[in-house]
Amino acid sequence: MLTLSDFTCLIEKEIKGLQFSDSPKDLYEPIKYIMHLGGKRIRPALTLMSAALFTDEYTDALPAALAIEIFHNFTLIHDDIMDKATVRRGKATVHKIWNENTAILSGDATLILAYQYLAQLTEPHFYQAIKAFNKLALEVCEGQQLDMNFEGKYKVTIAEYIEMIRLKTSVLLAGSMQIGAIIGGADKQVQKEIYSLGENLGMAFQLQDDYLDVYGDTAKFGKAKGGDIVNNKKTYLLISALNSDNKVLLNELNIWLSKSGFTLVEKINAVKAIYDELGVGDEVQLAAIGYINNAIEILGTLDIPAERKKPLEDLMFQLMYRDK
Amino acid sequence: MLTLSDFTCLIEKEIKGLQFSDSPKDLYEPIKYIMHLGGKRIRPALTLMSAALFTDEYTDALPAALAIEIFHNFTLIHDDIMDKATVRRGKATVHKIWNENTAILSGDATLILAYQYLAQLTEPHFYQAIKAFNKLALEVCEGQQLDMNFEGKYKVTIAEYIEMIRLKTSVLLAGSMQIGAIIGGADKQVQKEIYSLGENLGMAFQLQDDYLDVYGDTAKFGKAKGGDIVNNKKTYLLISALNSDNKVLLNELNIWLSKSGFTLVEKINAVKAIYDELGVGDEVQLAAIGYINNAIEILGTLDIPAERKKPLEDLMFQLMYRDK
Numbered sequence: 156m157l158t159l160s161d162f163t164c165l166i167e168k169e170i171k172g173l174q175f176s177d178s179p180k181d182l183y184e185p186i187k188y189i190m191h192l193g194g195k196r197i198r199p200a201l202t203l204m205s206a207a208l209f210t211d212e213y214t215d216a217l218p219a220a221l222a223i224e225i226f227h228n229f230t231l232i233h234d235d236i237m238d239k240a241t242v243r244r245g246k247a248t249v250h251k252i253w254n255e256n257t258a259i260l261s262g263d264a265t266l267i268l269a270y271q272y273l274a275q276l277t278e279p280h281f282y283q284a285i286k287a288f289n290k291l292a293l294e295v296c297e298g299q300q301l302d303m304n305f306e307g308k309y310k311v312t313i314a315e316y317i318e319m320i321r322l323k324t325s326v327l328l329a330g331s332m333q334i335g336a337i338i339g340g341a342d343k344q345v346q347k348e349i350y351s352l353g354e355n356l357g358m359a360f361q362l363q364d365d366y367l368d369v370y371g372d373t374a375k376f377g378k379a380k381g382g383d384i385v386n387n388k389k390t391y392l393l394i395s396a397l398n399s400d401n402k403v404l405l406n407e408l409n410i411w412l413s414k415s416g417f418t419l420v421e422k423i424n425a426v427k428a429i430y431d432e433l434g435v436g437d438e439v440q441l442a443a444i445g446y447i448n449n450a451i452e453i454l455g456t457l458d459i460p461a462e463r464k465k466p467l468e469d470l471m472f473q474l475m476y477r478d479k
Numbered sequence: 480m481l482t483l484s485d486f487t488c489l490i491e492k493e494i495k496g497l498q499f500s501d502s503p504k505d506l507y508e509p510i511k512y513i514m515h516l517g518g519k520r521i522r523p524a525l526t527l528m529s530a531a532l533f534t535d536e537y538t539d540a541l542p543a544a545l546a547i548e549i550f551h552n553f554t555l556i557h558d559d560i561m562d563k564a565t566v567r568r569g570k571a572t573v574h575k576i577w578n579e580n581t582a583i584l585s586g587d588a589t590l591i592l593a594y595q596y597l598a599q600l601t602e603p604h605f606y607q608a609i610k611a612f613n614k615l616a617l618e619v620c621e622g623q624q625l626d627m628n629f630e631g632k633y634k635v636t637i638a639e640y641i642e643m644i645r646l647k648t649s650v651l652l653a654g655s656m657q658i659g660a661i662i663g664g665a666d667k668q669v670q671k672e673i674y675s676l677g678e679n680l681g682m683a684f685q686l687q688d689d690y691l692d693v694y695g696d697t698a699k700f701g702k703a704k705g706g707d708i709v710n711n712k713k714t715y716l717l718i719s720a721l722n723s724d725n726k727v728l729l730n731e732l733n734i735w736l737s738k739s740g741f742t743l744v745e746k747i748n749a750v751k752a753i754y755d756e757l758g759v760g761d762e763v764q765l766a767a768i769g770y771i772n773n774a775i776e777i778l779g780t781l782d783i784p785a786e787r788k789k790p791l792e793d794l795m796f797q798l799m800y801r802d803k
Contacts, residue, residue, distance in 0.1 A: 179621055179624040182620060237584065256627060259557055260561065260620055260623055263557060263620050264617060266590060267613060267617045268617070274609050278606070282598075285594070285598050289591060289598055292594075293592070296591065297502075297506060300581075303505075
């Protein structure tokens with residue numbers, strides 16, 4: 156019987172073995188750098204695990220799994236430029252080490268490489284897989300645009316935020332699983348259910364990320380804890396707090412959002428105290444649990460032997476009970 | 480019998496009819512803007528004309544032709560950021576009208592849209608077409624990286640320059656034609672010849688562009704004439720001049736490259752005078768003619784009725800004897 160680590164080890168080994176061109180150096184070095192920065196490799200693992208729900212030949216999905224991980228890293232390179240982020244997974248971002256132009260162009264090449272790996276799939280699955288891939292790729296861009304739009308907007312509703320993270324984060328997990336199901340030979344209806352499972356998992360995953368920025372374990376968290384607070388990043392917690400009708404706390408929060416001349420720790424502690432009082436930490440966790448329960452329910456209804464579902468269940472459990 | 484304008488009108492009509500999503504506005508408006516900025520539409524016309532060499536069903540190549548033009552516009556959006564260009568086809572560039580982040584992200588979405596159009600092709604041609612497309616797309620990025628590397632490099636050889644423009648410009652024209660040939664049903668050997676034809680045409684086209692920046696008709700040229708001179712852009716002319724053994728002129732040229740406190744017209748006229756004395760304008764035209772002759776020769780050897788070749792010959796002629 157396959158275990159979760161069979162999938163993650165296989166993915167890690169495949170990523171380690173990726174061969175990129177050497178020339179021009181400035182184009183390919185950043186790609187090697189970011190691909191080997193680590194990360195949880197959740198998305199490609201989901202592709203393999205999803206394929207393995209339906210077939211023993213789940214390694215047929217490896218090109219797609221790699222394409223998904225390469226695509227994810229493309230988004231990281233470009234998002235880090237747009238967000239002016241200097242740290243990614245505890246290391247300097249591509250545009251910091253090289254420069255913005257190199258990061259733009261290497262990112263472009265990374266996106267094209269994703270398609271190159273995807274095109275290693277063969278029929279009858281390739282055509283369906285690339286259609287799904289194109290759709291998710293465009294939606295991820297739409298999500299990133301909405302996320303950027305939120306920066307300049309004071310009032311964002313929870314519904315708008317949910318739609319943004321659905322596009323920016325969830326459709327990639329959903330599409331990763333859908334493509335696995337396509338390659339596994341699942342029929343259209345089952346593909347849809349798998350997509351929905353991944354979408355719910357993605358929502359839970361992102362909301363948990365929002366929560367962990369404030370309440371996670373600093374030592375284990377890849378980025379500085381409280382980074383979202385420092386950057387006034389519109390997460391579920393901040394948006395929920397800004398939609399609060401507690402005028403006193405709202406006023407206090409607004410002061411911290413515009414104030415300068417404080418230490419970062421002061422701001423993080425002050426905003427966290429407001430979040431505690433408003434209970435937005437519990438709220439986001441409840442929302443995340445709602446989504447993960449949906450995902451578990453969908454998995455439960457699938458007519459697949461329990462032992463085949465086990466690795467995926469383990470991953471879902473790990474994602475929800477992580478502290479980083 | 481089909482004429483060149485049948486192809487260019489069809490492409491223009493198809494581009495006018497392109498439907499993009501409306502939301503998020505900031506993501507799709509820049510794409511609509513650049514796609515409707517005009518341009519010669521050479522690449523998609525080449526795809527259709529190449530298909531029409533082999534089949535009457537050349538409109539089957541329309542999704543690929545559009546994918547090629549959309550891809551080309553993706554490169555323009557991102558290249559303009561990297562080059563800090565403010566004007567494109569006589570209008571403001573995307574990152575000037577919006578901002579760099581929007582240009583990065585819209586560019587990404589444009590690249591994905593190119594793949595979405597390409598995926599409208601059907602088998603048996605789709606798989607071959609996407610392989611060719613992936614290859615050319617990655618090579619275009621490599622070419623752009625080499626081009627950027629040249630900026631920081633004093634001495635570039637003509638051979639290095641030729642390889643750079645082969646990657647940055649020629650492989651796109653070559654691939655446009657190759658994909659047309661794939662869809663037209665040409666066999667592998669003929670596909671290769673068509674690719675080579677396109678590659679030679681692309682070289683001639685780029686060298687002619689270098690020439691026209693200095694010697695073209697200002698009124699008709701989309702960008703400011705002499706722009707390459709003003710920006711110390713390493714074109715064939717500048718590289719050839721910098722490789723000259725005429726120490727007096729070389730010295731004078733180096734002064735203009737580093738000098739400030741002149742009007743743009745002074746610099747353009749001075750550098751042009753040096754080019755005239757060194758004869759680099761004639762040299763680049765000779766090189767361009769060499770490539771176009773190769774292209775004509777390849778077309779001549781193809782076992783295809785003359786009337787089918789006519790539109791392509793007309794385009795080649797137009798490209799070489801244009802003044803903009």
